[in-house]
Amino acid sequence: METRYDPKAxxxxxxxxxxxxxxxKPRESLTGKTFTISMPPPNITGDLHMxxxxxxxxxxxxxxxxxxxxxxxxxPGTDHAAIATQNVLEKQLAKKGTSKEAIGREAWDRLVKxxxxxxxxxxxxxxxRLGFSxxxxxxxxxxxxxxxxxxxxxxxxxxxxxxxxxxPRIVNWCPRDQSAISDLEVQxxxxxxxLYYLDYPVEGGGVISVAxxxxxxxxxDTAVAVHPDDWRYKDLIGKSVTLPIVHRRVPIVxxxxxxxxxxxxxxxxxxxxxxxxxxxxxxxxxxVRSILHPDGRMNIPDVPALDGLPVPKARxxxxxxxxxxxxxxxxxxxxxxxGHCDRCGAVIEPLVSAQWWVKMKPLAGPAIAVAEAEHxxxxxxxxxxQYLRWMRNIRDWNISRQLWLGHRIPVWTCANGHAVAYLxxxxxxxxxxxxxxxxxxxxxxxxFSSSLWPFVTLGWPADTEELRxxxxxxxxxxxxDILYLWVARMVFMSLHFLNAVPFSxxxxxxxxxxxxxxxxxxxxxxGVDPLDVIERYxxxxxRAWCAYFGTSGQDIRFSEEKIKSYQLFANKLWxxxxxxxxxxxxxxxxxxxxxxxxxxxxxxxxxxxxxxxRLVTSSFERFxxxxxxxxxxxxxxxxxxxxxxxxxxxxxxxxxRSTAAALAVAVNVLETTLRLLHPIMPFVSEExxxxxxxxxxxxxxxxxPLPDETIEDRHLMDxxxxxxxxxRAVRNLRHASDPRARRxxxxxxxxxPLLTEPVGRRYLATLAQLELNGKLPEGAPQMVVVVGQTTxxxxxxxxxxxxxxxxxxxxxxxxxxxxxxxxxLNNPDFTAKAPHTVVERERARLLQAQQAAxxxxxxxxxxxxxx
RNA sequence: GGGCGCAUAGCUCAGUUGGUACGAGCGCUUCCAUGACAAGGAAGAGGUCACAGGUUCGACUCCUGUUGCGCCCACCA
Numbered sequence: 001m002e003t004r005y006d007p008k009a010x011x012x013x014x015x016x017x018x019x020x021x022x023x024x025k026p027r028e029s030l031t032g033k034t035f036t037i038s039m040p041p042p043n044i045t046g047d048l049h050m051x052x053x054x055x056x057x058x059x060x061x062x063x064x065x066x067x068x069x070x071x072x073x074x075x076p077g078t079d080h081a082a083i084a085t086q087n088v089l090e091k092q093l094a095k096k097g098t099s100k101e102a103i104g105r106e107a108w109d110r111l112v113k114x115x116x117x118x119x120x121x122x123x124x125x126x127x128x129r130l131g132f133s134x135x136x137x138x139x140x141x142x143x144x145x146x147x148x149x150x151x152x153x154x155x156x157x158x159x160x161x162x163x164x165x166x167x168p169r170i171v172n173w174c175p176r177d178q179s180a181i182s183d184l185e186v187q188x189x190x191x192x193x194x195l196y197y198l199d200y201p202v203e204g205g206g207v208i209s210v211a212x213x214x215x216x217x218x219x220x221d222t223a224v225a226v227h228p229d230d231w232r233y234k235d236l237i238g239k240s241v242t243l244p245i246v247h248r249r250v251p252i253v254x255x256x257x258x259x260x261x262x263x264x265x266x267x268x269x270x271x272x273x274x275x276x277x278x279x280x281x282x283x284x285x286x287x288v289r290s291i292l293h294p295d296g297r298m299n300i301p302d303v304p305a306l307d308g309l310p311v312p313k314a315r316x317x318x319x320x321x322x323x324x325x326x327x328x329x330x331x332x333x334x335x336x337x338x339g340h341c342d343r344c345g346a347v348i349e350p351l352v353s354a355q356w357w358v359k360m361k362p363l364a365g366p367a368i369a370v371a372e373a374e375h376x377x378x379x380x381x382x383x384x385x386q387y388l389r390w391m392r393n394i395r396d397w398n399i400s401r402q403l404w405l406g407h408r409i410p411v412w413t414c415a416n417g418h419a420v421a422y423l424x425x426x427x428x429x430x431x432x433x434x435x436x437x438x439x440x441x442x443x444x445x446x447x448f449s450s451s452l453w454p455f456v457t458l459g460w461p462a463d464t465e466e467l468r469x470x471x472x473x474x475x476x477x478x479x480x481d482i483l484y485l486w487v488a489r490m491v492f493m494s495l496h497f498l499n500a501v502p503f504s505x506x507x508x509x510x511x512x513x514x515x516x517x518x519x520x521x522x523x524x525x526x527g528v529d530p531l532d533v534i535e536r537y538x539x540x541x542x543r544a545w546c547a548y549f550g551t552s553g554q555d556i557r558f559s560e561e562k563i564k565s566y567q568l569f570a571n572k573l574w575x576x577x578x579x580x581x582x583x584x585x586x587x588x589x590x591x592x593x594x595x596x597x598x599x600x601x602x603x604x605x606x607x608x609x610x611x612x613x614r615l616v617t618s619s620f621e622r623f624x625x626x627x628x629x630x631x632x633x634x635x636x637x638x639x640x641x642x643x644x645x646x647x648x649x650x651x652x653x654x655x656x657r658s659t660a661a662a663l664a665v666a667v668n669v670l671e672t673t674l675r676l677l678h679p680i681m682p683f684v685s686e687e688x689x690x691x692x693x694x695x696x697x698x699x700x701x702x703x704x705p706l707p708d709e710t711i712e713d714r715h716l717m718d719x720x721x722x723x724x725x726x727x728r729a730v731r732n733l734r735h736a737s738d739p740r741a742r743r744x745x746x747x748x749x750x751x752x753p754l755l756t757e758p759v760g761r762r763y764l765a766t767l768a769q770l771e772l773n774g775k776l777p778e779g780a781p782q783m784v785v786v787v788g789q790t791t792x793x794x795x796x797x798x799x800x801x802x803x804x805x806x807x808x809x810x811x812x813x814x815x816x817x818x819x820x821x822x823x824x825l826n827n828p829d830f831t832a833k834a835p836h837t838v839v840e841r842e843r844a845r846l847l848q849a850q851q852a853a854x855x856x857x858x859x860x861x862x863x864x865x866x867x
Numbered sequence: 868g869g870g871c872g873c874a875u876a877g878c879u880c881a882g883u884u885g886g887u888a889c890g891a892g893c894g895c896u897u898c899c900a901u902g903a904c905a906a907g908g909a910a911g912a913g914g915u916c917a918c919a920g921g922u923u924c925g926a927c928u929c930c931u932g933u934u935g936c937g938c939c940c941a942c943c944a
Contacts, residue, residue, distance in 0.1 A: 005904095211944065258944085263944065336943085557879065574903090627882095649902095817887095833924045845887080
């Protein structure tokens, strides 16, 4: 074995082996249980980013359950990502100087198909580098024919149930994509803007001033609204105003939605291009006027000067026109949030358009109930409230998009106007037999198809064996930004169609931020490529980092130092294995532990191992991987390698029965540790496990370790802890005085059981490098170290000197400690009100400190005598 | 306008139900080429737990408020 662990020499090889042997497919369950995770399908066109690396959490759970004997299934796949992909393809066409409109729908469809085929599933290939043990043979794509059929089935069912309707409503319109988008796809950004105060002449004299950030919309105004309680405008309600420029008369109405404190307290109402105004319009039966083309240019033939202008130009222009008419009172700087398209960044223009909607109230009910009843649980828990709040205030879902890419809405209309949703492309109208059918041009929101993901990927709506066996799934892990877009929608769809929660646990992992705390993004140049990280530190280290931070519930700043530490950790394990393997015969069979031969140190490390096993398991059960990794790191590096392996080195040399026992224990502990580590660091654990004596063909299917509480000897743990404390004190002392003073004779006296035994003295001699045989010569130069009840006298080289000063310093510290504890115990409130255990502990501490102080006093007295 | 999260060692972050902050990694100081590992070993230094009140025998931990940073939701034009 080389002296350094090289992830590159190991990872690819093991991944291929696992894959070839079919280890990623679920096996027969040994527990009678299955464990399923549906992988959030990345966009097929996407590249791997740190968000995907966080899927490590899913792999940890899958690998853990697999080792526990559950039939573990991780279903992967990709999403067609309608808007995102269309944007990419349109840009490509634009580069060639053409457009989708120019090439036509047929050519476009071919282009899309080619794109999907050539892009293929590279992102899934990249995930393999991370060691993900998903069942790639079940890879699904939201454009697969069977998937498309399922979507259509769902649409038709909802249609038949009266839960889908089409109607004109005000929507968020993206002028660049020329499509409606849902409320969730609008990103609001604070923008520095102007607030324009316009004067509208009132019928019978005077003016009413309104404030607006979008003066160009005034040509579409159909009312002015004031608050019903606003005394300033009481007399004006019911009168009318004449709009400048267009010279149209519109009424003044009273509506509760108006804020009296904002602007002038009077608001221009443009139902065609503002959500609030639309609602005011509904309440007062106002006319809805559209003044925009779908591409965002003004559509006002009445005003030729403005007609056809894009909004920003129209705005500048109309301001001048208003000024000329004397209708512009003033302009104030104004900062407010402006909606942008999530995908392309264009400014959203609300407008009225006929869209397809899903009625949400009936679907939301059960989705609320399951979260309230905790059949659906969230980790961290606070996301439950967020989910519920959204679900309780849910509005109907706009599922139609005016895109060229996506699943077509399966509704055909005949010449007689019968619109019907069809499962199969119809030849004639279901209602009248007319054969002149036209399909609705719109496509479905990407999230409509995604909402079916966990069950359609298992074959639904067919009653498949997979579905019965692996559904519902257990865990859904994702970033928080698609909690509503995706997670919530899967819940109500699954409840509605399968009467089951799609998963019982929702894990929301932290978002990886750039080192400076900003968002990671390619455009900002703050992105980090996981493949690059893997290249430098190995997949195991990358995974450990993700697992460590991913479940903390906080966002994480990317930091290479911690990843590097896990790379070194892998190296440490490699070298510990190297040490043991060098002592083993080639192809050693598993070594049974002979209990009769066990020394205290062996029992100690086995006990610690058991404690760690319990801790790791319970951490996994709580979806808290950080403490599990910490425990494994700390235990294997410091307790196992630094303490235990150092302690048994002499025994490993001896070549007797003690050697066999020590080797057996060490190998067993290491082997167990590797199994505990495997879900997090699969590659190094597999590689080392294979080099140690083992049973089975892969650590992937090795049983998950169980704690053995019978060997966790609390008393022995305490004694070893004390012994190690003495070791540190001796090293410290020698270090502080004279590092050359090795192997000087020493005497130890202690009432502690382990240190009174020869074996304990031997440990002390080994770890602290002392010669404990024989006595210190009378009057020889020496130093003394006191740890609790143990005293070690350390011989010094001839030129040693006195350590009285150091002892006086320690005595001083002890006296301060005693004072503090006494003050506490002298407080009658404390002794009366604190729990007995706490008081007793303070008393014990006091006693110990007093005894130590006495011993120090005695030692100082000896010094004085010695001069 | 509501809601949520975060402020702990120079940096990045842990701290499970209130009872000495044994925190960790990186960084820093001193020593060590000793046969697993110098990508290592050994020993250290370093914190008024954002601020102000309150509850309590006792608060990093609970309550209230303040400040700063971040996120989500919402129809203030």
